[in-house]
Amino acid sequence: MIGVKRYTGGMKIPRAILTTALALFCISAFAQWQWLDRDGRKVFSDRAPPPEITEKSILKRPGKMPPPPATPANSDAAPVAATPATAASGPVPVAKKSELDLKLEEKKKQAEQAEAAKRKAEEARVAQIQAENCARAKQAKATLDSGVRMSTTNAKGEREVMDDAARAAETKRLQGIIASECK
Numbered sequence: 038m039i040g041v042k043r044y045t046g047g048m049k050i051p052r053a054i055l056t057t058a059l060a061l062f063c064i065s066a067f068a069q070w071q072w073l074d075r076d077g078r079k080v081f082s083d084r085a086p087p088p089e090i091t092e093k094s095i096l097k098r099p100g101k102m103p104p105p106p107a108t109p110a111n112s113d114a115a116p117v118a119a120t121p122a123t124a125a126s127g128p129v130p131v132a133k134k135s136e137l138d139l140k141l142e143e144k145k146k147q148a149e150q151a152e153a154a155k156r157k158a159e160e161a162r163v164a165q166i167q168a169e170n171c172a173r174a175k176q177a178k179a180t181l182d183s184g185v186r187m188s189t190t191n192a193k194g195e196r197e198v199m200d201d202a203a204r205a206a207e208t209k210r211l212q213g214i215i216a217s218e219c220k
Contacts, residue, residue, distance in 0.1 A: 069099030
């Protein structure tokens with residue numbers, strides 16, 4: 038098979054043209070941003086320019102990304118509201134809250150109400166216990182003050198009659214309970 042050329046069925050593309058086309062494709066794919074830096078040089082990047090670059094210095098944005106809303110000629114000035122407002126027109130209206138924000142606020146409000154109800158129920162329970170303790174202490178003190186013979190049961194289960202010292206100690210204990218529980 039000497040001297041026979043093979044037919045590949047297509048056109049041969051020179052390697053230099055293919056390499057150049059591929060390089061241009063890669064550059065256009067990665068260098069999506071183009072802007073002028075402080076020195077006036079063009080900068081190509083796949084990332085957005087730094088904040089100190091003004092909008093008029095940005096030459097190209099990635100894909101079909103829309104430019105930011107129009108700003109006054111002096112880009113260093115504070116942004117202007119979307120609707121012009123004069124001093125006589127009053128405050129600028131606040132944007133409506135999203136549905137998600139409203140739901141979150143409602144859940145937060147319900148949780149706060151549930152917590153308040155729980156706290157109130159606990160306070161009512163504690164107040165009821167204090168009232169019962171107060172009533173019992175007053176009743177026991179009234180019984181002690183009546184002078185009736187009282188007895189207690191010791192650790193062995195035996196019955197012991199309270200003497201004057203035990204009666205005085207019990208009266209003092211009951212007065213402390215009355216002072217703390219009967220407010």
